Structure formats: structure tokens, C-alpha cells
Amino acid sequence: MRASFARQLFMRHLGAELGEVGHGRVTISCPPRSELTQQHGFVHAGVVAAIADSAAGYAALSLLPAGSEVLTVEFKLNLMAPAEGDLLIARGRVLRSGRTLTVAEATVSALRDGEETACAVLLSTLIRRG
Amino acid sequence: MRASFARQLFMRHLGAELGEVGHGRVTISCPPRSELTQQHGFVHAGVVAAIADSAAGYAALSLLPAGSEVLTVEFKLNLMAPAEGDLLIARGRVLRSGRTLTVAEATVSALRDGEETACAVLLSTLIRRG
Amino acid sequence: MRASFARQLFMRHLGAELGEVGHGRVTISCPPRSELTQQHGFVHAGVVAAIADSAAGYAALSLLPAGSEVLTVEFKLNLMAPAEGDLLIARGRVLRSGRTLTVAEATVSALRDGEETACAVLLSTLIRRG
Amino acid sequence: MRASFARQLFMRHLGAELGEVGHGRVTISCPPRSELTQQHGFVHAGVVAAIADSAAGYAALSLLPAGSEVLTVEFKLNLMAPAEGDLLIARGRVLRSGRTLTVAEATVSALRDGEETACAVLLSTLIRRG
Numbered sequence: 214m215r216a217s218f219a220r221q222l223f224m225r226h227l228g229a230e231l232g233e234v235g236h237g238r239v240t241i242s243c244p245p246r247s248e249l250t251q252q253h254g255f256v257h258a259g260v261v262a263a264i265a266d267s268a269a270g271y272a273a274l275s276l277l278p279a280g281s282e283v284l285t286v287e288f289k290l291n292l293m294a295p296a297e298g299d300l301l302i303a304r305g306r307v308l309r310s311g312r313t314l315t316v317a318e319a320t321v322s323a324l325r326d327g328e329e330t331a332c333a334v335l336l337s338t339l340i341r342r343g
Numbered sequence: 344m345r346a347s348f349a350r351q352l353f354m355r356h357l358g359a360e361l362g363e364v365g366h367g368r369v370t371i372s373c374p375p376r377s378e379l380t381q382q383h384g385f386v387h388a389g390v391v392a393a394i395a396d397s398a399a400g401y402a403a404l405s406l407l408p409a410g411s412e413v414l415t416v417e418f419k420l421n422l423m424a425p426a427e428g429d430l431l432i433a434r435g436r437v438l439r440s441g442r443t444l445t446v447a448e449a450t451v452s453a454l455r456d457g458e459e460t461a462c463a464v465l466l467s468t469l470i471r472r473g
Numbered sequence: 474m475r476a477s478f479a480r481q482l483f484m485r486h487l488g489a490e491l492g493e494v495g496h497g498r499v500t501i502s503c504p505p506r507s508e509l510t511q512q513h514g515f516v517h518a519g520v521v522a523a524i525a526d527s528a529a530g531y532a533a534l535s536l537l538p539a540g541s542e543v544l545t546v547e548f549k550l551n552l553m554a555p556a557e558g559d560l561l562i563a564r565g566r567v568l569r570s571g572r573t574l575t576v577a578e579a580t581v582s583a584l585r586d587g588e589e590t591a592c593a594v595l596l597s598t599l600i601r602r603g
Numbered sequence: 604m605r606a607s608f609a610r611q612l613f614m615r616h617l618g619a620e621l622g623e624v625g626h627g628r629v630t631i632s633c634p635p636r637s638e639l640t641q642q643h644g645f646v647h648a649g650v651v652a653a654i655a656d657s658a659a660g661y662a663a664l665s666l667l668p669a670g671s672e673v674l675t676v677e678f679k680l681n682l683m684a685p686a687e688g689d690l691l692i693a694r695g696r697v698l699r700s701g702r703t704l705t706v707a708e709a710t711v712s713a714l715r716d717g718e719e720t721a722c723a724v725l726l727s728t729l730i731r732r733g
Contacts, residue, residue, distance in 0.1 A: 217382045218382075220381075220382040221380075221381050221382050221387065222377055222378050222379070222380050222381075223378065223379050223380055223381060223386075223387035223389065223390060224387075225378070226356070226378040226379065227389075247352055248352050248353065248355070248356040249352070249353050249356065250351075250352050250353055251350075251351050251352075251353060252347045252348075252350040252351050253412070253414075256353075257351065257353035257354075257393055257397075258392070258393070258396050258415045258418070259353065259357075259389055259390065259392050259393020259394070259396055259397070260353060260389065260393070262388070262389050262392040262393070262396075262420075263387060263388070263389020263390070263392070263393070264389070266388050266389055266392075267387075267389070282383070284383075284422070285388050285422055286421070286422065286546070286574060286598055287419065287420060287421040287422060287547065287576075287598055288388070288392075288419070288420055289417065289418070289419040289420075289549055289679040289726060290392075290417060290418060290419075291416070291417040291698075291706045291726060291728060292414070292415055292416065292417060293698065293699040293701075293706055294699070308681075308683065308721070308724060309683040309684070309721065313573070313600070314546060314600070316547075316681045316683055316724065318724075331698070331699065334698060334706070334708075334726065336679060336681060336724065336726045338546055338547055338598060338681060340573070340574070416676070416704060416728055417677065417706075417728055419549040419596060419679055421568075421576045421596060421598060423568065423569040423571075423576050424569070438551075438553065438591070438594060439553040439554070439591065441553075443703070443730070444676060444730070446551045446553055446594070446677075448594075461568070461569065464568060464576070464578075464596065466549060466551060466594065466596045468551060468676055468677055468728060470703070470704070477642045478642075480641075480642040481640075481641050481642050481647065482637055482638050482639070482640050482641075483638065483639050483640055483641060483646075483647035483649065483650060484647075485638070486616070486638040486639065487649075507612055508612050508613065508615070508616040509612070509613050509616065510611070510612050510613055511610075511611050511612075511613060512607045512608075512610040512611050513672070513674075516613075517611065517613035517614075517653060517657075518652070518653070518656050518675050518678070519613065519617075519649055519650065519652050519653020519654070519656055519657070520613060520649065520653070522648070522649050522652040522653070522656075522680075523647055523648070523649020523650070523652070523653070524649070526648050526649055526652075527647075527649070542643070544643075544682070545648050545682055546681070546682065547679065547680060547681040547682060548648070548679070548680060549677065549678070549679040549680075550652075550677060550678060550679075551676070551677040552674070552675055552676065552677060
């Protein structure tokens with residue numbers, strides 16, 4: 214999984230890092246650098262979507278046999294608070310792991326001065342390939 | 344609108360450009376550079392989401408009084424084909440422009456050798472601020 | 474397809490009827506009877522979702538080999554105006570028909586005195602079975 | 604809230620009942636009667652959507668001042684397992700209650716022989732009126 218993440222050039226372009234990897238659970242963190250912001254100075258919804266989608270995807274992958282791959286079929290993202298602070302943390306979690314499809318969710322929170330604020334929630338469907 | 348887009352540092356970080364701006368319709372294009380890819384070499388879903396969300400957002404803004412601002416409340420993105428080729432083109436369109444909320448959609452297609460392939464479709468809700 | 478629709482007891486319970494069936498396009502109509510309403514007297518979002526989901530599903534089915542079946546994997550519904558009037562009309566349309574998955578959309582409009590108002594839009598993913 | 608639910612004629616048409624009502628949490632149950640089924644004999648996605656949407660909506664309402672009303676702006680529903688058994692149970696929960704918008708989720712599970720199976724998950728946005 215860490216090799217796969219390292220091949221995600223976009224995660225590097227964002228400055229995102231793979232954190233804890235558990236059974237059906239994965240964490241990805243990303244510092245909210247200025248080049249990730251939209252016109253109001255908050256992190257762009259696309260960045261929030263990217264790390265949430267990746268966290269959900271690796272959570273899905275963590276429950277599949279080695280050598281499997283997953284592709285995102287679709288996701289929905291609700292933005293609940295501005296994404297800003299010291300660090301964004303996306304936590305993916307599998308809700309249902311089927312033979313072909315996986316349903317996963319992810320939350321994104323912003324860490325500031327040691328306190329976390331919930332920024333966004335994602336609900337996604339992924340398909341197994343290979 | 345172009346001034347607002349220019350302040351979106353993340354659009355610059357992606358290499359995305361604002362194209363045509365019409366009444367309730369906006370186009371954003373983005374070359375699929377290698378730093379935007381995921382582990383299979385296709386453009387990351389987060390990039391696709393970012394340009395689709397922005398196209399929908401500026402389409403919403405185009406129907407509001409000057410000085411208005413919009414924030415994305417939520418969006419759903421369906422990925423239909425790998426995002427690759429010579430250029431990604433996101434086209435946003437307003438479905439309903441209300442006093443407080445706007446419903447918009449966007450399609451993302453990949454241009455390769457002059458032919459377009461539909462890659463993704465987004466459906467979003469935006470809220471007016473200011 | 475009409476045999477399948479006739480086995481949908483819930484469509485009968487709603488009073489919904491299958492209308493035009495084309496290549497990748499299906500129409501379902503439903504009179505907004507009082508037993509379909511929510512607390513404000515408009516048709517309940519669940520009814521709107523039901524006819525939109527079914528229209529999208531039969532549109533998906535119309536492009537698959539005879540004997541195929543489809544199941545809804547997920548859908549998103551945006552409600553744009555109150556569902557009321559003389560007749561609700563859901564029109565499903567396939568956006569992409571793949572080997573395993575189909576992406577479809579549906580619009581729901583309300584007919585009143587011969588004029589249609591757009592009430593809702595649905596974007597869904599379906600999976601082929603059999 | 605119970606008076607509002609009683610005015611939802613569609614909930615009565617489904618045979619759904621309002622169960623526990625807590626601070627930001629609401630339960631709605633519905634027996635999977637035959638008139639609620641689709642062509643495979645499972646409960647129709649529209650029914651699952653209806654009780655999940657209502658559970659999320661009443662959960663949202665439970666956190667607002669008396670006399671408030673909420674309307675569903677949009678929702679996304681993932682179907683994870685066939686909806687069948689002795690009783691369907693939708694549990695709504697507020698994720699974020701804002702001044703104008705509320706983000707809520709709901710799960711739907713099927714009870715059979717005393718065991719619950721997760722059938723569906725919904726993520727929705729609601730707007731306050733009045």
C-alpha cells in the first residue's frame with residue numbers, strides 16, 4: 214500500500230502523507246499550504262476531496278487480497294467547515310467490503326492548536342480491479 | 344470572475360485555466376500533467392473533482408449579482424472513464440439558481456487527438472454568501 | 474421491461490406508470506396523490522427518489538441484453554422545487570453503459586396546467602446482474 | 604415532532620412509524636410489506652430512501668428551535684444489502700447543525716430473527732425554513 218501511495222504523484226504534489234494503515238481504516242494528512250487554497254484563502258474543495266477519496270480508497274484496498282487494485286466509481290463530499298489550520302487529516306473507513314464493490318466513508322478534520330474541527334465527510338463507492 | 348479565479352492558488356497549482364464564461368455556463372481546462380496522476384497514471388479523481396467543482400461554482404456565480412460569492416455545500420462526482428489525454432475540459436452549468444442555493448452540474452471530458460471522451464459528471468449544491 | 478415494471482409492487486402502491494421506453498431513455502409518471510405527501514403537502518422526497526431511481530434503472534436496462542437485470546448501487550438526488558401539480562414525470566437517461574456498471578441520470582418535473590417545472594435531478598450508479 | 608410526522612401521509616402509506624427521538628438522533632421503523640417491494644421481492648430503494656431521508660430530517664429538526672421546519676436539499680444513498688426481513692430500521696444522526704444548513708446521515712438496517720444487517724447509508728443536506 215505504501216508503494217502504491219508513493220506512485221500517486223498527485224499526493225506528493227499536494228504534500229499529502231499516508232499515516233496509519235489499519236484493517237479497513239487509513240489516515241492521510243496534508244498541511245494546508247497556500248498553493249492549495251481557493252479565492253477565500255481556505256483549502257480548495259478539490260484538495261479535501263482528493264485526500265478523503267484516497268483515504269477511503271486505501272481503506273478499501275486494505276481489506277482486499279494482496280495484488281488487488283481499486284478504482285473510485287463515485288463519491289459525494291459534504292463540506293461542513295472551512296478547511297484551514299495546521300494540518301488536515303482524512304480518515305477513511307470501510308462500511309461494506311463486497312466481492313466487486315466497496316462502500317467507504319471518510320471524514321476530514323482540521324487540526325489547529327491541538328484541537329480538531331470536522332471539515333468534511335465523504336461517502337464513496339469503489340470497484341475492485343485485478 | 345477572472346479576478347476571483349486568479350486568486351485560486353490551487354487552480355494555478357493544478358495548471359488549470361478559466362476558459363469561456365457565459366450566462367450560467369463556465370469552462371475550465373487543465374492539461375493532465377504527470378504530477379496530477381494517481382498510481383495507475385491517470386489524473387487523480389481529486390483533480391477531476393477540483394476542476395468540475397470550480398466550473399460549477401463559477402457557473403453559479405455568473406448568475407448572481409456582482410460582488411456575490413458562492414461556497415460549495417456539497418457535490419457528487421461519478422467517474423466514467425480514465426482521465427487522460429491531451430487536455431481535460433470541465434464544463435459547468437446551472438440547473439437551478441435560487442435566492443440562497445444553486446444547483447449546478449459539470450461534465451469533464453478528455454480531449455485526445457481532437458476527440459472528446461466523457462470522463463466524469465458532477466452534481467453540486469452551492470450557497471450564496473455576501 | 475413492462476413485465477418487470479408490473480412486478481414492482483411499490484410502483485403500483487405509488488400509482489406510478491411506465492411511459493415511453495427508448496434506447497437508453499425511459500419515462501415514468503406518477504399522479505401526486507395525497508397519500509404520497511409529506512407534512513407540508515408536497516410529494517415526499519422518497520416518492521420523487523423512487524420514480525427517478527426506477528426511470529434511471531429501466532433506462533440502464535434498456536441498453537443491456539435481454540434477460541439482464543440491474544440493481545441500484547447508489548444515487549444522489551437534488552430537490553429543486555416542491556413536487557406538486559397534476560402529474561410528476563421522471564425521465565431517466567443513460568450517461569455511460571459499461572460492462573458491469575451503468576451511470577444514469579433522471580430529472581423529475583411537475584406538470585401543472587400544461588406547464589412543466591423541474592423539481593429534482595438524480596445521478597445514479599447501477600450494477601448489472603445476470 | 605410527532606405531530607409533524609403524523610401529517611406525513613406518505614409515512615403512513617408506507618406503514619412507517621416514528622420511534623426514539625433524541626437530541627440530534629431519530630429512529631423510524633417500517634415493516635417490509637409486499638406492496639413496498641421491487642421486481643426482485645426486496646424493498647424498493649425509494650422506500651429505503653424515504654425512511655432514511657425522514658430519519659435524517661427529524662434528527663435535524665430535533666436540534667432546531669421549536670416551530671422551525673426543515674426541507675431536504677439533497678441526499679445520497681448507498682445500498683449495501685437487500686432490504687428484507689422482519690423490520691427495517693432507519694436511524695438518523697446530525698453531523699453538523701448550522702444556522703441555515705444541517706448535514707445529517709442515516710443508516711438503514713434490516714432486522715431478521717433478532718439480528719441486524721446494514722442495508723443502506725444516506726448522507727444529506729437540509730435547509731431550515733421558518
